[in-house]
Amino acid sequence: MSVPYNFDEIIDRRDTGSVKWHYFDDTIPLWVADMDFKAAAPILNAVEQVVQHGILGYTKPTAALFDAIINWHGSRYNLQLDKENILFSPGVVPSLALMMHIFTETADAVLVNDPIYTPFMTKVKQNNRTLVMSALKEIDGKYQLDLDDIEAKIIEHNVKLYLLCNPHNPGGRVWTVGELEALLTLCKKHNVAIVSDEIHQDLTLSGHKFTPLLKLAEAENYAHNIVSLTSMTKTFNVAGIKGSMIFAKDETLIRKISQQQQLNDEYELNLFAYTVMQSAYEEGGEWLEQVLTYIEKNIEITLDFLAGHLPDIKVMRPEASYLIWLDCSAYGEDNQALYDKLREAKVELNSGIKYGREGHLKMRINVACPEALLREGLNRVYAAFRGGDKS
Ligand SMILES: Cc1ncc(COP(=O)(O)O)c(C=O)c1O
Structure with a gap:
């Protein structure tokens, strides 16, 4: 039976260490x-059950967790994933940083759109890559990719990696299949890898349709150069839990990412993150x-x-x-x-x-x-x- 949630409830978040509510006044x-x-x-219940059980020992992802992820993405977006296509990461931003080491060498050019969620720029620079930006064009009150500018910059800077944000933060665009296909064709032509940050995927609003880039990549025979990053954290408002996923369809690529993660032992989540992720995708x-x-x-x-x-x-x-x-x-x-x-x-x-x-x-x-x-x-x-x- 459906439980109506009360989103009108004002919950005091001050003095909880909340990043958002960091004031000492009534801002x-x-x-x-x-x-x-x-x-x-269901997420809060799942966490409570773990607490009730009382054992907080080393934990690994279960078959049920993989199934929950696979079912969510299969049923909502028709994205067919196998367990072998999925890796875990403490966050999408850490994964963006990791991707510098998968697709680029020091000083290589990485292209991002302007405007863009700030860490896209900072992670490129902090990892000593060359940041190249392509401004989005505003047409009829909507951002559009400027494919001519993107291609010119790819050629001029010998770009190796494009960091895509889909849906786009801060502009709120959900890139259409046509736009994604055009981008894929362009990147394939110049052998540019694409990492697609899809963390806002489930917050797509009525009248729009989110398409995972990975779904198009196989048809284009370009899966060896495509990675998507996503998480339950934005969707279910559980960002303090931390935890995300990396998806790739190419066996060699996923092995390379996994090996890179092992270097810093950053391939596993904590018990609460696994618990929240599974319950969110199963029952959220x-x-x-x-x-x-x-x-x-x-x-x-x-x-x-x-x-x-x-x-x-x-x-x-x-x-x-x-x-x-x-x-x-x-x-x-x-x-x-x-x-x-x-x-x-x-x-x-x-x-x-x-x-x-x-x-x-x-x-x-x-x-x-x-x-x-x-x-x-x-x-x-x-x-x-x-x-x-x-x-
Ligand atoms: C586009 C985008 N990517 C990533 C993140 C943060 O991801 P994480 O907390 O998993 O590092 C955000 C948070 O606002 C975001 O908007």
């Missing part, structure tokens, strides 16, 4: 990508469906509020996730001043410039919180930019 955090909602009941579907309905409502509230009260903010309607990309250039000329203005009004958003040059005067807002908090946060955005209160 409303609409920034880092986690949700202010309690995790799904209902919570996910409900949370997506709530998120879609919050997105509409936000879009309506901004259209009604701050119409000079240009809003990019997301196709996935609860993150919305806002062009705030009408309200300032300096990135830090924009951010500070919001902080003074006691609301925190992510500064767009952290996502690359294309993020200049943009902000990213996270709307995955109880509606009352969201409305108060939006009022504060209004107060910061226009003065006064809109409640």
